[in-house]
Amino acid sequence: MRSIGLSLALGGLMVVIDTTVTTVAVPAIVSGLDASLPAAQWATAGYLLGLVAVIPLAGRLSARYGARRVYLTALLGFTLFSALAGLAWDVTSLAVFRVLQGLGGGLLNPVGQAIGLRAAPREARGRLMSLLVLPLVIGPVLGPLLAGRLIDTASWRWIFLLNIPVGLAAVLICARVLPHDILPSRSRSGGRRTLVGRLAGLSRRPGDSPESRPDWGGLVLLSGGAVTVVLGATLVERPASAGLGLILAGLAMLGGFGWRARRVAEPIVDLRLLRYRPVRAGVGVLILFAAAYFGSMAVLPLFVQGVRGDPASVVGVIGIPQAIVVGLVAQVATRLVDRFPARRIVLAGTALGTLGGAALLVAVGTDAGYPWIMAATMVLSAGSGATLMPTMTVALRDLDHAETPRGTTLLALVVQLSNALAGAVTAVTLSVLVARAMPGSGGGVPAMLALDDAAREALRPGLAAAVAAAYLLPVALLAGSWLIAYRSLRPAR
Structure with a gap:
């Protein structure tokens, strides 16, 4: 079980790192590709939306083709498009390759979690999840450290090119370690179908019902709604733009997806799992905490490089x-879920997260110095370790064998949607706040990054306060996650 967990953690680590490395690289991408901050943020948002588009298919693809085969194929695709992202020639091509990279990466975590949970008995699932937690909580820290070093010594392109050897090694390890699936046998009269025919649902065996087709309508509403909302968020700052209209249209599409998912026989994402209170409460906590924790990661790199004028490697330090x-906290907290009431652990985690977020806001806003900022980030990270994976474990551990893949798909989708939208909102917020703090009408993030030392020192107090204000929304979301945990994770009467 340990070898399975560690091999899955390697693939998952690549996905999480690639979610976070661009937060450090965004200033370098803005300068290197001559792009605005919201446009460069699509290097992150496009990747996340690619994850969102394919996550709903994880359970169905695993059931039809086998989780092991799907996992290895996705890992290969992720590695290939990582190489293409490193060779991008402008911000548009980078966003396209990142979307395609996300299509591979989006399958790795939910399919990997399903493989691990099926391989472990219920009483050992907490220990298994303590291994699978490593990518989710270490990746956001290791990613900036690695990205900062590569940006300062080579180029931002190497944060993607480095995935080539690591990805190939992960494929070889997982091919050797992961258990083989037992797939339903095909009837002799049905014959073999082509891969394209299976995916499209156009070629069915005798006896297959129409309901066995993938819910393509639901997938279009979900993916299209997510893309439209994020695109609208990146455009909302522009005067007389269609940003607000796009947001409303995207929300309408997501609402249509929710309505459809409760009425079709086999929805692309099974929202009916929300009838279970642990799943429902876990989704609520994850939506707010993940949005705050991952969405706020774009703030500190901009403070270090734009306000303080320090190299990107400082973010990693x-x-x-x-x-x-x-x-440490994630390992301990996830294992304690098997022994103590989960509500206490998640409440402690969300409280620490809120405290750390508020302390980070104050430390950045007053330019208190890196020791104080590091202390605040440590408190916030302790809250993350005691919240994210323990919440997922509580939500998933009592689901049966058939429901487990659908549950992992639902939670992975929630985290990535929250991450994508929060990243876009944070980028726009930072762009607006920095533009107001810069003198004249031609300011903004690119102008701040291009300041010389004397000009930056003169504007530093105002810029620090402006960047710190972007933490206000994450702190409010963190407090909301604590409130949901307090009210909804009570033991059932």
């Missing part, structure tokens, strides 16, 4: 204590 704290 700040993250070293975070890595230690989040790794």
Whole structure:
């Protein structure tokens, strides 16, 4: 079980790192590709939306083709498009390759979790999840550390090119370690169908019902709604733009998806799992905490490089204590879920997260210095370690064999949607706040990054306050996650 967990953690680590490395690289991408901050943010948002588009298919693809085969194929695709992202020639091509990279990466975590949970008995699922937690909590810290070093010594392109050797090694390890699936046998009269025919649902065996087709309508509503909302969020700052209209249209599409998912026989994402209170409460906590934790990651790199004028590697150095704290807390907290009431653990985690977020806001806003900022990030990371994976474990551990893949798909979708939208909102917020703090009408993030030392020092107090204000929304979301945990994770009467 340990070898399975560690091999799955390697693939998952690549996905999480690629979610976070661009937060450090965004200033370099803005300068290197001559792009605005919201446009460069699509290097992150496009990747996340690719994850969202394919996550709903994880359970169905695993059931039809086998989780092991799907996992290895997705890992290969992720590695290929990582190479293409590293060769991108402008911000548009980078966003396209990141979307395609996300299509591969989006399958790895839910399919990997399903493989691991099926391989472990119920009483050992907490220990297994303590291995699978490593990518989710260490990746956001290791990613900036690695990205900062590569940006300062080579180029931002290497944060993607490095995935080539690591991805190939992960494929070889997983091919050797992961258990083989037992797939339903085909009837002799049905014959073999082509891969394209299976995916499209156009070629069915005798006896197959129409309901066995993938819910393509639901997938279009979900993916299209997510893309439209994020695109609208990146455009909302422009005067007389269609940003607000796009947001409303996207929300309408997501609402249509929710309505459809409760009425079709086999929805692309099974929202009916929300009838279970642990799943419902876990989704509520994850939506707010993940949005706050991952969405706020774009703030500190901009403070370090734009306000303080320090190299990108400083962001990674700040993250070293975070890595230690989040790794230790996540391991302990996830294992304690098997022994103590989960509500206490998640309440402690969300409270620590709120405290850390508020302390980070104050430390950045007052330019208190890196020791204070590091202390605040350590508290926030401790909250993450005690919240994210323990919440997922509580939500999933009592689902039966058939429901487990659908549950992992639902939670993975919630985290990635929250991450994508929060990243876009944070980028726009930072762009607006920095533009107001810069003198004249031609300011903004690119102008702040291009300041010389004397001009940056003169504007530093105002810029620090402007960047710190972007933490206000994450702190409010963190407090909301604590409130949901307090009210909804009570033991059932």
